[in-house]
Amino acid sequence: MKMLKLTLCHLYPELLNLYGDSGNVLTLVKRCQWRGIDVNVINHNIGDKTDFKDVDIFFIGGGADGNLGIACNDINSIKPQLEFAIEQDRVLLAICGGYQLLGKYYKGKRDTVDGLGLLDFYTEAADKYFVGNIVVDTGDYYLVGFENHMGRTYLNGLNPLGHVISGFGNNGKDKTEGVRYKNVIGTYLHGPLLPKNPKLCDEIISIALKNKYNIEDLQELDDSLEIKARQHTLKSINNKFISFA
Amino acid sequence: MRRIIAIVIAKIVIALAKLMGHGGSNIGGELALRICPDILAWFGSQVKEKIILVTGTNGKTSTNNMIYSIIRQSGHTCVCNKLGANLDSGLISAFINSSNLTGRIDADYASLEVDEASLAKVMAQLKPNIIVFTNLFRDQLDRYSEIDAILDKIKASLEKAQDAVLLINSDEPSLVSLGCSVAHTKYYYGIETQIDMGSMDLAKDNVFCKLCGERLDYAHYFYGQLGHYTCTKCHFNRPIPDFKAFLQDFEHKRELTVIGSNGFKVVRAFNTNETYSIYNTLAAISVGGLLGNTAEIVERGLENYRPQVGRMERFYIGKPITLNLAKNPVGFNESMKIVRQDMRSKVVAIGVNDLPQDGRDVSWLWDTNFEILLEIDDTIVNYTVFGRRRYDMALRLKYAGIDESKLTISETNEDAIDNVVNTRSDAAYILLNYSLLFETQKILKGRNEDVKTDSVPSVS
Ligand SMILES: [Zn+2]
Numbered sequence: 001m002k003m004l005k006l007t008l009c010h011l012y013p014e015l016l017n018l019y020g021d022s023g024n025v026l027t028l029v030k031r032c033q034w035r036g037i038d039v040n041v042i043n044h045n046i047g048d049k050t051d052f053k054d055v056d057i058f059f060i061g062g063g064a065d066g067n068l069g070i071a072c073n074d075i076n077s078i079k080p081q082l083e084f085a086i087e088q089d090r091v092l093l094a095i096c097g098g099y100q101l102l103g104k105y106y107k108g109k110r111d112t113v114d115g116l117g118l119l120d121f122y123t124e125a126a127d128k129y130f131v132g133n134i135v136v137d138t139g140d141y142y143l144v145g146f147e148n149h150m151g152r153t154y155l156n157g158l159n160p161l162g163h164v165i166s167g168f169g170n171n172g173k174d175k176t177e178g179v180r181y182k183n184v185i186g187t188y189l190h191g192p193l194l195p196k197n198p199k200l201c202d203e204i205i206s207i208a209l210k211n212k213y214n215i216e217d218l219q220e221l222d223d224s225l226e227i228k229a230r231q232h233t234l235k236s237i238n239n240k241f242i243s244f245a
Numbered sequence: 246m247r248r249i250i251a252i253v254i255a256k257i258v259i260a261l262a263k264l265m266g267h268g269g270s271n272i273g274g275e276l277a278l279r280i281c282p283d284i285l286a287w288f289g290s291q292v293k294e295k296i297i298l299v300t301g302t303n304g305k306t307s308t309n310n311m312i313y314s315i316i317r318q319s320g321h322t323c324v325c326n327k328l329g330a331n332l333d334s335g336l337i338s339a340f341i342n343s344s345n346l347t348g349r350i351d352a353d354y355a356s357l358e359v360d361e362a363s364l365a366k367v368m369a370q371l372k373p374n375i376i377v378f379t380n381l382f383r384d385q386l387d388r389y390s391e392i393d394a395i396l397d398k399i400k401a402s403l404e405k406a407q408d409a410v411l412l413i414n415s416d417e418p419s420l421v422s423l424g425c426s427v428a429h430t431k432y433y434y435g436i437e438t439q440i441d442m443g444s445m446d447l448a449k450d451n452v453f454c455k456l457c458g459e460r461l462d463y464a465h466y467f468y469g470q471l472g473h474y475t476c477t478k479c480h481f482n483r484p485i486p487d488f489k490a491f492l493q494d495f496e497h498k499r500e501l502t503v504i505g506s507n508g509f510k511v512v513r514a515f516n517t518n519e520t521y522s523i524y525n526t527l528a529a530i531s532v533g534g535l536l537g538n539t540a541e542i543v544e545r546g547l548e549n550y551r552p553q554v555g556r557m558e559r560f561y562i563g564k565p566i567t568l569n570l571a572k573n574p575v576g577f578n579e580s581m582k583i584v585r586q587d588m589r590s591k592v593v594a595i596g597v598n599d600l601p602q603d604g605r606d607v608s609w610l611w612d613t614n615f616e617i618l619l620e621i622d623d624t625i626v627n628y629t630v631f632g633r634r635r636y637d638m639a640l641r642l643k644y645a646g647i648d649e650s651k652l653t654i655s656e657t658n659e660d661a662i663d664n665v666v667n668t669r670s671d672a673a674y675i676l677l678n679y680s681l682l683f684e685t686q687k688i689l690k691g692r693n694e695d696v697k698t699d700s701v702p703s704v705s
Contacts, residue, residue, distance in 0.1 A: 014452070014460075018383065018391065023611030023644070030644050046460075064391040070458055131605060148606050192611050195640045225643055228654075229636035236633075 004215075005038040006208050009052060011060040011098070012071045014045050019148065021061025021095050023192035028057065031201055035219045037209075046074045052081045055090065056208040062096030062190065069113060072101060079116055086118065089211055091183045091204050095193060099178070099186035100151050119181055121158055123151040133237050134167025134189060135244065136177045141199045142244040143177075144230050145189030153188075155179060161187050165244075166237050183207050196233065198226045248287065251280035252348045255341050274334030277341060285333060286370040288340035288350060294321065296371055297356045297532060298364070300399075301379030301420075303576050304525040305331065305358040306553055308379060311529030312356045315546030319538050321353035327553060331360040333367050361395055365402035375535060376403075377412045377528055378420045382469050382575040383609065396423050396455070403427050412531055414524065415486045416471045422455035422481065434503075434531040435486035436523065439465040439473065440494070456481045469575045471524070488531040490523065503527055505534040511543050555682045557583070561695035562666050566673040568689060570682050572603070574613040580676050581617040589671040593618060594629035594661055596677030596685065597638045603678045607634045615645040622647060627668045629653045631661035632681050658685050662692070 010025050025041060032039045044050040052058075063071065075082075086092060092102075100106050103121040106113045115122075129150050136143040143162060152171040160170065161178030169177035169188065178187035185204075187193060194201040202218055209215045227245050234241040259273035277284055289296060299309040306329035313325040326339035336357050344350045359367050361381070381392050400423060403409070413424045415435030424431050452461050452470055459478035466472040475482050491502045501523055503511045511530045515523065526547065533543035552558070555570040571577040584593060599605050618625060628651055630638040635654050643649060653668075655661035658681065665673045677685060 017612070019606070020608030020611030023608070023641075026611070026644050030646075064393050066393050066458075067453070070453070146606055146608060148608075191606075191608050191637070195611075195644055196637075225636075225639060225649060229640050232636040 003038055004036070004209065004213060005040065006032060006056045006205070006212065007040045007042065007054045008057045008059060009042045009044055009050065009055040011044050011058060011075070012046065012063075012067075013043050013061070015067040015071045016061045016063035016098055018063045018067075019061065019096060019190045020192045021059075021098075021190060024061070024093065024095065024194045025059055027192070027194035027201055028059070028204065031198065031221065032205060034221055035205075037205070044078075046070065050078075052078070052085060055085065056212055057204060058082070058085065058090065058092040060092070060094045060098030060101065062098055065097075065108065068097045068101065068106075072113060072115070075101065075116055079118070082116070082118060086182055086184055089183050089207070091207050092185070093193075093204065094184070094186045095190055096149055096188055099188065100153065102179075102184070102186055103153065106151065119158060119179060119184065119186070121153055121155045121179060123153045125150050126152050130168035130172060130188075132167060133233055134169065134177070135165040135234065135237060135241060136162040136167075136169070136189065137165050138162035138200075143187075143189055143193070143197050143200060144233050144244075145187075145193050145196065146191035147188045148190070149188050153179075161185060166241070196226060196229055198223045247281050248284060248348050249346065251277040251284055252341055252344060253346060254280065255338070256346070259338060259341065271330050271332060271334040271338065273341060274330070274336070274338035277337050278334050283370065284348075285337055285340070285367070287348070288324075288337070288344070289355070289371040291350050292324070292352050292355045294353045295355075295374040295536070297354065297375045297377065298367070298371070298373045299356070299358045299377040299379065299528075300361045300364055301377075301414075302361065302382040302573065304379040304522075304528070305329065307522060307525040307556060308377065308528045309356055309358040310553060311526060311547060311550045312377075312532045314550040315529060315533040315538060315543050316354050316356060316536070318546030318549060319536070319542050322351055323354040323356055324350060324352045325356050326358060329358060329553065331358045332363050333370070336367060336371075361399065364399055368402045368405055373406055373409045375410050375412060375532065376406075377532060378414060378417075378423075379524065379528060380414055380417045380469065380471065380575075381419045382573055383612070392419055393455075399423060400426060403429065410535070412528065412535065414471070414528070415484045416467060416473065416524075418452075418461055418470060418474050418481075418483075419455060421484060424484075425456070425481070432487040432531065432535060433484045434488040434490070434527050435483070436467065436490045436492065436527070437486070438490070438492040440467075440492050442467045454479060454481050468579065488527065488534060490527045492523070499523075501526060503530045503534075505531070509534045509540060511540045513544065513547055554686050555677075558686065558689075560689045560693045562662075562689070562692045563694070564666075564670060564672055566665065566675065566689065568675045568677075568682075568686060570679065571676050572678050574609050577613045577615075577676065578617065580674075581615070584674045584676075585617055585621050587672060587674075588621070588624055590624055590626055592627045592629060592665045592668050592670050592673040593625050594631065594665050594673065594675040594677075595638055595642075596630070596632040596658070596661065596675065596681040597634040598632045598678055598680045599634050600680045603680050607637050610634075610637055610641045613641075615641055618642075619646055625651070626670050627651055627653055627664070629655055629661050629664045629668075631655040631658060632677065658688060661685075662688050666692070 160176035230245040255273035255277035415433035457479040
């Protein structure tokens with residue numbers, strides 16, 4: 001049998017690296033490797049001439065405001081490639097600042113920064129940080145994570161990634177969390193997101209395998225430690241949540 | 246009257262807290278602050294000579310305690326928050342501990358470490374003569390958000406203290422950019438010798454020029470973002486240090502020579518595995534020089550310095566056990582580099598809490614290079630994780646690639662220490678963050694079989 005191989009592109013790891021987001025890349029890589037799937041990780045930094053043609057999964061994390069501005073200038077130059085990839089059903093996982101960057105604009109305290117405008121949502125900064133554990137219902141499973149953000153995101157009718165069971169989510173008002181368009185997943189959940197959410201991680205890997213090899217089934221892994229970690233966090237929020245693990 | 250009530254109540258509370266084993270507590274100071282909000286200003290006004298503040302992410306406690314030793318050696322009295330309680334309430338507790346019941350203190354100096362995010366609050370009350378900056382690494386994200394935001398805050402608080410002299414690490418670009426943006430009198434300290442601190446491969450925090458956004462060009466890295474850097478686009482540069490450190494390696498030791506102006510020259514020897522404490526020592530020596538001490542007083546002061554609780558503190562319970570506080574990625578990386586040098590069979594225990602003083606957001610665990618331990622995985626018989634975020638830590642180790650069968654998740658601190666002691670090995674290391682330190686240290690001390698403990702200073 002031919003060795004399966006996926007390509008993951010980490011966008012601006014040098015700039016957008018503030019909240020342990022490289023842990024998401026590590027988790028994707030490990031959960032592929034444990035199944036014998038080879039992963040080629042491409043780091044795309046400012047000014048790089050990267051060939052995105054074979055990228056199966058794009059990842060973009062959060063970072064300091066100043067660094068987001070720097071990244072934003074560069075990312076506009078690769079917008080057509082990203083748009084094309086999205087329409088090809090490629091996966092794009094965007095966390096926190098990276099998530100905000102996908103929208104139309106980020107209205108900060110000092111000035112407004114244009115986003116990529118890949119999706120029709122917008123974000124406004126508030127005074128208070130939303131900080132704490134968060135639980136989200138995607139419909140298929142529950143996501144467990146940690147949020148830590150000042151931005152309030154409004155989806156303009158786009159589909160959210162899920163609904164907030166406990167925590168704040170996009171804006172603390174409408175109970176939505178994140179965004180989902182085709183295989184674009186934007187979210188405020190970090191902690192990082194994927195180690196404690198193996199179902200989402202495996203969904204991403206499955207989509208990529210389906211796109212590239214038309215393979216449907218994914219080998220099961222022993223997730224008992226992940227489940228215990230989820231139970232531990234869920235229990236610390238509310239004893240009733242433990243069944244969501 | 247209010248002041249006296251505040252002090253008496255606080256003294257009682259501090260005594261009670263000590264009895265109950267809550268070392269390093271802020272409670273007494275917090276109460277005093279509530280009863281008498283300007284109490285810190287009043288204490289500060291009684292300091293006869295100079296007030297020195299030490300701030301930054303890592304190395305505050307060690308640096309501050311070394312400065313204290315030097316000042317004591319010079320024959321002066323000094324108020325110091327030795328245990329590292331560094332919020333305004335902690336500073337107040339330090340003054341209360343040195344005061345009589347009417348709040349009178351007899352202090353020539355105050356040397357105080359201050360949480361970098363509390364600097365503004367503290368400087369609204371205290372007028373520092375010297376502010377020592379160690380470094381700015383990413384730290385507790387929920388409180389400090391970002392380094393840029395902290396820099397802005399520090400800058401704003403400096404405006405209230407135009408007379409303060411700033412002592413800045415020249416090898417730390419974000420602090421140097423801060424120095425460039427204010428008109429204060431500044432002195433720089435830095436390491437001139439381009440030695441390998443074993444971190445060439447580790448995460449650098451912010452390597453972009455704060456002035457123009459260009460990637461900084463490094464001729465040499467020490468660790469974190471510390472090094473010899475220059476911006477190729479604008480004129481931002483590493484300043485020439487006023488206190489220059491030179492390092493020379495011998496077989497079992499590393500010798501630090503610090504040269505200031507007017508023939509000030511201090512020499513100090515280190516064990517080779519103490520590299521990370523060089524910056525702390527260098528900063529303290531520089532303060533000693535700025536205060537006009539002779540090299541001899543500075544050297545003798547440093548000899549009398551004893552590291553605080555949990556700074557590479559050694560115990561013996563059936564085997565040598567080393568306890569080290571680490572609070573953020575750079576602190577953990579530096580700690581693990583020490584563990585990496587030990588080839589004995591060992592247990593490595595890692596404790597992570599997420600209380601407010603630790604930072605509630607523990608995603609930094611994934612920016613920490615736990616893969617360092619994997620390099621010596623064959624010498625590690627067991628990984629013990631404990632603390633409120635033990636499962637996050639367990640997952641981090643799993644994804645670093647350790648074998649889950651070597652992993653023990655301990656529900657309590659006692660269980661963790663039992664496991665460390667009972668697992669057969671020649672040595673053990675316990676690395677933990679702040680709110681776990683005092684309770685764990687107390688248990689270890691209670692079980693210690695060797696009264697003669699031997700410690701070396703730490704990065705934290
Ligand atoms: Zn520059």
